[in-house]
Amino acid sequence: MSIIVFLSSGLFLGWSLGANDAANVFGTAVGSRMLRFRTAAIICSVFVILGAALSGSGAAHTLGKLGAVNEIAGAFMVALAAALTVYWMTKLELPVSTSQAIVGAIIGWNYFSGSLTDTGSLTKIVSTWVICPLLSGVFSFLLYRLTRWAFGRVNVHLLKLDHYTRIGLVVAGAFGAYSLGANNIANVMGVFVPVSPFRPLDIGLLSLSNTDQLFILGGLAIAVGVFTYSHKVMGTVGTGILHLTPQAAFVVVVASGLVLFLFASQGLEAFLASHGFPTIPLVPVSSSQAVVGAVLGIGLAQGGRGINYRTLGKIASGWVTTPIIAAVVSFVALFFLQNVFNQKVYRPVVYQITASVQQKLSTKGGFPAGLRALKGARYESAVAFIDALEQKMPSLSRAQRERIASLAMLEPLVVDLSRLEREIQDGWLSKAQLVVLRGLDGQRYQHDWELGYALAQAHQCWRPRPSSVGNSFHNKALKTRLKHLVQVFGKR
C-alpha cells in the first residue's frame, strides 16, 4: 500500500507532463484547428505509452547516473518537488519544462544526502538545454524552407493540401508522441528505477522488467494528463509565439519530434557509434524547448517578422528559474519529510578504499601513494570522500575522482540464490549463467561492481561483448540482469 502512496508523486508528475509537455507535441495542430482535440489526445496517449514502454530506458540511464536516489521516500519527494514546481509555474502561467524540474529536484536530493552530482551527466543534460532548442530551430528552419520550395513546384489543390497536411500531422504527431514517451518517461519514473518495487514479469511472449512496468504506469499517468488538462495548453501553444499556418504546424511537430527522438533513440546511438560518428547523448530533453525552438526557426525562415519577443523572453527566463526553484523545493521538502514525518529519504552510502578497490586501481602502474594514505578509512558521504581525495591527491581530475568514488562506494551484498528464486522467473537467466551464479552462492562482496567482475571472470556468458550494433542488445540485457542481481542481493 505504501508503495502506491510513494509512487503517487511520480504519477502526479506524469499527469502534469501529460498536461504540459504532451500538449506541446500536438499544440500547433490543435491550435491551428487542423486536428480535433479528441483525435489528438487519443493518438498522443497511445504513442506516449508505446514510446515509454518500448524505448524509454535510454534517457532514464543518464538521469539515474545524475543521482541515484536510493530510498523510495526520497524518490517520492524528489518527484513531488518537481511536480509541485511544474504545477506552481503552470498556475503562474510561466512555461515550464518537466525535464528541468526533475533535474533540479535530483540535485536538491544530492545536496541533502551528501551524494555526488555526476558532473559528466550534468554537463550532458545542461548542454542539451541549449542544443535542443537550437537543433529544433535549425530543423524547422530547413524543413520549412523545403516544404515551401516543394509546394512552389508541385501544384496541389488547396483542399487536397489540407487533407495531406492532416494526414501528415497525425503521422508526425504520433511520431512526436512516441519520441516524447521514449525521452521524457525518464523524468517521470527515472527516480523510481533504483528503488522499483516491482518484479520482472513474463506474460506469454512479452517479458516486462520492473523498469518496463514502472514506465508503462508512468505512460498511463501521462495519458490521463493529456485527456484531463492539456486542451487549454494546446490552444495557447499554437498561437502564443507566432501565428502558424497548418503547414508550419506540421513542420513544428516534425522538427520537435525529431529532436526528442534523437535524444532518446538507442538504436540511433548504436548506429552512429558503429559507424565511427560521434553519438548523441541520451538525455531527457524538454519538449517545450523543442517546440519553442521549432516555432522560432519558422519565424526566422519567414524573415523574423511577427515573432513575439516578449513571450519568448518570458519562456527563456523560465528555463533558468525552473531547475533552481525545483532544487530548493526538493531540498526543503526532503528536510521536512525526514525531520517532521520521520521518513528515511536517503540511505547513507559509505565510501572506503578496500583491498579490492586497491587491487582494481593497481592494475596499471602500481597503487598511488595518496590513495594508500586513505586506505581503510570510512567516509560517511560521497562529498566527504571526495574532499579527502582532493586533499591527498590534488592532481586528480574531477572525472578521475568521481571514478575512484564510484569504485569505493560500499554496497555490501551476499549472493543468496534462495532469495533470487522468489524474485525472478524461469528463463530470466540462461542455464549457463545460472550455473556460474550458483558457483558464487554464499559469496560476499563489499562493492556492487565486484559481483559483475567475479561473474565475468568465471565464465564468458557473463562477459560483455565488444561494443557494436549486433552486440548492443546482448550487452544491454547483461547490464539489466546484473543491476537487478545487485538490487536483489543487496537488500537487507
Added chain:
Amino acid sequence: MSLFKKTKDLVLKIDDFLDLTAQTALHFKEGIRLYLAGKKEAFEARLELIAETENKADALKKLIVNQLYAQTLIPESRGDVLGIMENTDEVIDWAKSTMGEFAVECPRIPEELAEGFMELTVPVTLAVESLVLATRAYFYDSSAIKDHLYKVSFHEGEADRIADRVKRDIFASESLSLSEKMHLRYFASHIDTLADRAEQVADRLGVAAIKRAV
C-alpha cells in the same frame, strides 16, 4: 464517406461552381447580343438559362460552405474561401439581374449605339472569365493567380473606358429624348458594374493569395 472521398467531392463541387460562373459570363454576352439584334424570344430563352445557372450556383455555394464548416476543412483559408464564394455569387446575381432588367424595361437602343453596347459587353465578360481562372488558380496553383488578376484589372479598366465613351455617345445622340438618354445611361452603367464586381472579388482573391503564400 471517407475523408479522402469527402475532399474529392468538395473539389468537384468547387470546380462546378466555377464552371457555372464562367457559363454565366457566356450566357450574359450572348443574351446582350440577342437583345441588341432584336431577337426577343431567343433573348428570353437565354434569360431563363442564366436564371437556372444562378439557382444552381446558389445551391452549390450553400453546400460548399456547409461542408467546409461542418468538416472543419482548411481552417486557415475557409474565411477567405467563403468570402470569395459569396462575392462571386454576387457577380452571377448581377449578370442575371442586368439581363432581367433588359427584359422588364425593354430599353430602346438605336442602331448607332448598339455597337457600343456590344463592345462594352466584351471586356465585361472577359473580366468575369479571368476572375474564374484566377479563382481556379487560387485552389490549384497559387503562383499563377497574379497573371489572371492582372487581366481582371485590365478588362475592368477597358470596360470603364468603353462605358464612358458609350455614355458620351448616348448624350450626344440627337434622336433620343433626355429620359431615353438617362435610361440608356443606366443600362450602360449596369453592364459596366459587372466588371467592377468582378474586380472586387479579384482584390479579395489577391489578399487571400498573399495570406496563403506567407
